[in-house]
Amino acid sequence: MNGSRTARAGLLLAVLAAVALPFASCGGGGGGGGVTNPPPPSGGGGGGGTANVIITIIAENGNMSFSPNPATVTRGQTVAWRNSAGTAHTATQNGGAFDTGNINGGAQSGALTMNTAGSFAYHCAIHPSMVGSVTVQ
Numbered sequence: 001m002n003g004s005r006t007a008r009a010g011l012l013l014a015v016l017a018a019v020a021l022p023f024a025s026c027g028g029g030g031g032g033g034g035v036t037n038p039p040p041p042s043g044g045g046g047g048g049g050t051a052n053v054i055i056t057i058i059a060e061n062g063n064m065s066f067s068p069n070p071a072t073v074t075r076g077q078t079v080a081w082r083n084s085a086g087t088a089h090t091a092t093q094n095g096g097a098f099d100t101g102n103i104n105g106g107a108q109s110g111a112l113t114m115n116t117a118g119s120f121a122y123h124c125a126i127h128p129s130m131v132g133s134v135t136v137q
């Protein structure tokens with residue numbers, strides 16, 4: 001695996017060089033959204049990626065809820081929550097197995113990998129009356 005170690009070190013040097021040399025950023029071309037690290041294989045953290053199942057947070061006539069509810073996924077698949085409402089919400093598993101943290105209006109959570117079969121009830125930490133569940137098959 002020396003080859004990959006060398007490649008990784010080379011990438012790191014390239015990144016450092018790009019940061020250190022202001023004019024080097026011109027070579028990146030197009031700026032923004034170009035080179036990023038590959039997503040981690042298991043959930044946690046960064047948003048922006050895609051997920052196998054997207055649960056939408058909706059607000060209708062003052063009623064805020066999760067859709068679909070319950071959501072069903074296959075073990076090993078990823079789930080993300082997309083907030084279509086105007087205020088921040090979370091999807092926090094009642095037992096703490098997962099927690100998206102605050103998802104601002106219009107934003108999407110990071111993808112969480114569901115590795116354990118079962119039915120997992122969750123709620124919004126900001127609005128405890130908002131509840132939903134994920135069934136992992």
Ligand SMILES: [Cu+2]
Nearest residue numbers: 089124126127
């Ligand atoms: Cu909420």
